[in-house]
Amino acid sequence: MRAQPRSNIIRTQVTFKSAERALIEEYASLCNLTITRYSGRSMYGQYCLGLDGDSDNDFAKFLVEVANNNVAIARDLANDLTTDNMGLGYIYYFPNIAFTGFTDENDDELGECDDCGDEYVLGSDDHDPETGICNDCTNRKAINV
Numbered sequence: 001m002r003a004q005p006r007s008n009i010i011r012t013q014v015t016f017k018s019a020e021r022a023l024i025e026e027y028a029s030l031c032n033l034t035i036t037r038y039s040g041r042s043m044y045g046q047y048c049l050g051l052d053g054d055s056d057n058d059f060a061k062f063l064v065e066v067a068n069n070n071v072a073i074a075r076d077l078a079n080d081l082t083t084d085n086m087g088l089g090y091i092y093y094f095p096n097i098a099f100t101g102f103t104d105e106n107d108d109e110l111g112e113c114d115d116c117g118d119e120y121v122l123g124s125d126d127h128d129p130e131t132g133i134c135n136d137c138t139n140r141k142a143i144n145v
Contacts, residue, residue, distance in 0.1 A: 013048070013098040014080075020073055021101050023066065024049075031062035035102055038093045040082060045126070045136075046118055049102060050093040059092050113137055 016024065028035050028051055038050025053059050067074035080094040112118070113127065113134040127134045 013096055014076055015098045015100050016073070018101065020070070023069055023073065024077075025102070027062050027065040027069075031065065032058045033062055033092075036091075037099045037102070038091060040084065040091075040093050040095060043095055046095075047099045048093055048095050049097045049099050050091050052089060052091055054089045056090065059090070 025035060032053060034052040036050040036052050037047045039045055039047050040050075051059065051062070063074055063078060066077065076097065077094060080096045082093050082095060084091045084093070113136075114132040115137040116134065118134055118136070128138055131138070
């Protein structure tokens with residue numbers, strides 16, 4: 001039996017509690033990593049937790065520091081790790097870990113579609129501000145009428 005492509009798998013996102021987010025934010029900063037909201041390959045606009053860094057050593061140090069304080073968080077991060085090289089550095093991202101509750105450099109405020117639950121940047125053209133529904137859901141409804 002062939003494995004399903006990752007894009008067809010329904011994602012159940014982990015959302016960290018505030019103390020867990022604080023631990024991640026503290027060690028990311030100490031290890032020269034920048035927290036960012038990221039939408040990677042085959043994520044179709046869904047956002048997740050991302051960490052920008054200059055080297056794999058910084059990320060390895062981060063993961064060890066987190067594990068020394070909370071093995072469960074380190075395990076969640078390690079099990080969901082995906083990386084990409086952006087030419088000038090690395091992005092370490094976690095498609096199944098929600099960005100909810102974290103802040104990034106842009107500090108954009110996120111909304112959530114009332115129909116599908118996908119996140120979008122408030123004030124962007126990705127949703128209808130009157131209905132709170134993203135454009136994808138609005139287009140699907142228009143086609144199915």
